[in-house]
Structures are given as structure tokens and as C-alpha cells.
Amino acid sequence: MKIILSHDVDHLYWQEHYFKDLYLFGTVFRNTKGLIKGDIDFKLYLKRLKCWGRIHRLVELSNFYGKNNIKANFFFGMSNALHLSYKYRSVTSHVNKLISEGHKVGTHGISFSNARQIDLEYRRFKEISNLNAFGIRNHYLRLNGYTHNLFDQQGYLFDSTIESIMHPFKINDMWEIPISIMDASLVVDSQLNQNLEIWKSNTLLKLEKAIKSQIPYFVINFHDPFFSEDFPVIKEWFIWLVNFFKKESYIFITFEEAVKELNGIN
Numbered sequence: 708m709k710i711i712l713s714h715d716v717d718h719l720y721w722q723e724h725y726f727k728d729l730y731l732f733g734t735v736f737r738n739t740k741g742l743i744k745g746d747i748d749f750k751l752y753l754k755r756l757k758c759w760g761r762i763h764r765l766v767e768l769s770n771f772y773g774k775n776n777i778k779a780n781f782f783f784g785m786s787n788a789l790h791l792s793y794k795y796r797s798v799t800s801h802v803n804k805l806i807s808e809g810h811k812v813g814t815h816g817i818s819f820s821n822a823r824q825i826d827l828e829y830r831r832f833k834e835i836s837n838l839n840a841f842g843i844r845n846h847y848l849r850l851n852g853y854t855h856n857l858f859d860q861q862g863y864l865f866d867s868t869i870e871s872i873m874h875p876f877k878i879n880d881m882w883e884i885p886i887s888i889m890d891a892s893l894v895v896d897s898q899l900n901q902n903l904e905i906w907k908s909n910t911l912l913k914l915e916k917a918i919k920s921q922i923p924y925f926v927i928n929f930h931d932p933f934f935s936e937d938f939p940v941i942k943e944w945f946i947w948l949v950n951f952f953k954k955e956s957y958i959f960i961t962f963e964e965a966v967k968e969l970n971g972i973n
């Protein structure tokens with residue numbers, strides 16, 4: 708079993724949320740609730756209420772990967788919905804920098820049912836990345852019965868929107884490579900849960916299940932803003948996780964390399 712590290716880029720800056728959505732109110736509400744319940748302390752609460760400036764932690768993650776000599780997958784939104792509110796062109800420099808560092812990039816899909824909208828997102832990503840082949844993962848993992856067929860017809864190389872410990876499977880020419888662990892669903896109240904031991908033990912349970920199921924790829928979905936001192940426990944968990952895989956001699960690969968292996972071309 709090999710490891711794929713992947714990141715959905717949902718936010719760049721706080722400013723993109725001021726007049727477009729209710730993300731700021733959601734953040735204040737969630738953390739106030741967490742403070743009252745005693746999940747987070749006042750110091751952390753104040754840190755998280757600083758709702759201006761940069762949200763993304765792409766620079767920090769790319770530095771971390773550079774030091775560890777690891778390549779990962781990053782997915783970028785090409786239209787807006789559900790708190791993803793940046794303009795698609797504003798990710799161009801990040802996309803190009805990550806490509807130049809050897810990482811792989813793809814679409815963080817918004818549409819899951821409208822062929823015209825799916826085509827627009829695909830063409831936008833092609834335009835800013837200059838890539839001919841890339842994959843997709845949908846925002847909020849939204850899928851319906853024919854999303855995979857639409858993605859396949861669009862020409863996507865792979866999808867990774869299903870969250871489940873299961874084998875990759877093919878939809879005509881396109882591979883679905885499911886997510887094994889996602890930060891937001893690994894523990895209850897992920898942004899408030901400060902119990903690192905629960906994060907670790909739930910991870911090891913999933914890993915055990917994956918080993919038993921003999922799946923070829925263990926896929927992590929980690930949201931880059933958590934690679935920050937505003938989320939010390941989630942950041943520490945992710946660093947622990949990568950170090951754990953290294954210590955256990957797991958090999959890190961990208962979805963693109965996994966697709967080549969699955970297609971039998973090495």
C-alpha cells in the first residue's frame with residue numbers, strides 16, 4: 708500500500724468571504740460555541756477570530772514537502788459555492804509554483820450534475836495550468852448517480868470524491884481512487900477537538916482497516932489552512948502522520964502515478 712497526500716484548496720484570503728458568503732459568521736459561531744463548551748481556550752479563540760489576511764497555508768505546506776522530499780496533489784476551485792469564494796484566476800501563481808516544485812494539481816469541482824458547468828470548470832483549470840491531463844475532487848465531496856460519468860466524458864484522468872476504504876475502480880476511462888482519511892470527518896467536531904490521541908487512534912484504526920482490505924493506495928485529504936498555529940492539534944496530527952508513514956517506510960506517490968500503475972504502465 709502506498710500513500711497519496713492531497714489537499715483541497717477552499718480558501719485563499721478572508722477578504723473573499725466578506726460580502727460573498729457567511730463563512731466569517733460560521734467561524735465566529737463555531738469557535739464561540741467551542742469556547743463556551745470548553746473545547747478551546749481563550750487564547751486560541753482570539754487567534755481564530757482574526758478574520759483578515761491570509762487563510763491558505765500553501766507556502767507552509769510546500770516548504771514542509773520540500774524538506775521531506777514529498778510530492779502531493781492539490782485541488783483548486785474553478786467556480787464558487789458553499790464557502791469557496793475566491794476568483795479562479797487568483798490561484799494561477801499557486802498552481803504554477805506547485806507544478807514547478809513537482810507537485811500535481813487538479814480541479815476542486817463545484818458542479819456535480821451540470822455538464823455545461825463541469826465543462827466550464829475543466830476548461831478554466833486547463834487554461835490556468837496549461838495541463839492536458841488532470842484529475843478532480845469535488846468540494847464537500849458532492850456526487851450523484853451520474854457525476855462520475857460526466858467527469859469521465861469530460862476527460863478527467865481520475866476522481867477522488869468518494870470517502871471510503873475501498874479499492875479504486877474504473878468508470879469507462881476514468882479511475883475513481885477513494886479517500887481513506889479526511890481531516891474534517893476523522894474525529895467529531897474536528898476543528899474543536901483538541902485530543903491528539905483520538906486523532907492518532909482513529910487514524911490507526913482506518914489504517915488497520917485499509918491493510919486488511921488490501922487497498923493499493925491510502926489517500927489523505929488534508930485542508931491546507933489547518934497547517935497553522937491556529938489549529939495546533941490538526942497541524943501536529945498531520946506532521947505526526949507524515950512522520951509515521953516515513954518511519955514505517957511507506958512510499959508516497961501522486962494520483963497521476965497511481966493511475967499509471969493501475970493502467971499497468973510503469
Ligand SMILES: [Zn+2]
Pocket residue numbers: 715716717791815845846847
Ligand atoms: Zn472543498
